[in-house]
Amino acid sequence: MADGRIRVGIGGWNYEPWRGTFFPPGLPKTRELDHASRQVTAIEINGTYYGSQKPETFAKWRDAVPDDFVFTVKASRFCTNRKILAEAGGSIEKFLTQGITELGAKLGPILWQFAATKTFDEADIAAFLALLPDKQDGVALRHALEVRHDSFDDPRFVALARRHNAAIVYADTKYPTLAEQTADFTYARLLGSVEAEPLGYPAADLDRWAETARQWAKNGRDVFVFFIAGEKARNPAAAMALIDRLRTSA
Template structure:
């Protein structure tokens, strides 16, 4: 059975989107609901910087329609550290803050590593063993965004596969574009939108991302997010890809 393709952006609070993506006069508290009406996923950035309340997650879930999902960016205190194998306490705090209140709107957890973080098989393997399969009985899916070329290594891809974690495919000028093994879902972050292009990427490029997503959906759910680059174009890029997917 083919997976579902969800396409979105990073976050939903971004001033330059007002009057370009968000209509003039839309209340700030209604912006997430507007994202839910026009896109099919978004990344939660706030969780990277600090802990949120369970009620906050529950309110976010209520704001969006059935089928919409949030990717939750893991706390920087888990990933931005010298010894990853010592992150157990931080991971537990992050996972148990109330993310399960998103219910069926909970998508993958995004574990993002600094561009300076290099691949150490032993330490990374220890970190992957700390990632829980469930929180309060709810299954969790994990996606790894690594940004140093040392991760372009079969040993890393094997470690990720064996842990059941997706390797994020990044379209970026200086991060490696890694294709992980099939773990039942895939995750792409598309970071080269251009301001002069109304849809961020050209129609031909958008069609290419749609084709890649269709191909990956044979193996499970697909998450594609347009972020950074010319961020002001990210919603238009996501909408264009949703159109391209039909």
């Protein structure tokens, strides 16, 4: 079986310190997505976590990027920042019907980020996963779960994710690093880039991430790697450096 597609990107595309560094001097703000989508191969949309968007906005984003580009979408906080996830049905429906399917073939996985205070409750997580549909408006959906509490380091959670073909997000720092492959794709959020490094990470670390991504992509598994560090000034450079390594080794 051929290896899966590896996509590498950043979170969002509107960040003032990127102007004059990642973005060319004088580039209009209305062209930032156009430029960013030609330097990286995926972008994680974070604004959907804080508020809903209009269908025409998703359509505009879809039309601004190359044909083989993919957006992942961070689910609304109203779906995941709650004590009882099993009660999120209404919020999930509202999130999924706001227009994300306007992205069409450019819609990648949906990221469901749980609060750091949310602990693992097998029944509650099972009920939540049962609320996540495989399709919306005829568009296939894939789901990634980002957990932030050590209690999720539990084989029962891994089994639930695998049963629903939901990827457990791989985080390289700060949060539980769960390396189990539970879906037909891998979703990694790399949080360790630092401003003191011109490429965000030392060269040896980027080499290691390139090899790790290639291993994840074995047997047809698609891979999504995002540089999401809070010190995000270097995230675009890190993403582009990883893309270069993957191209060189192809």
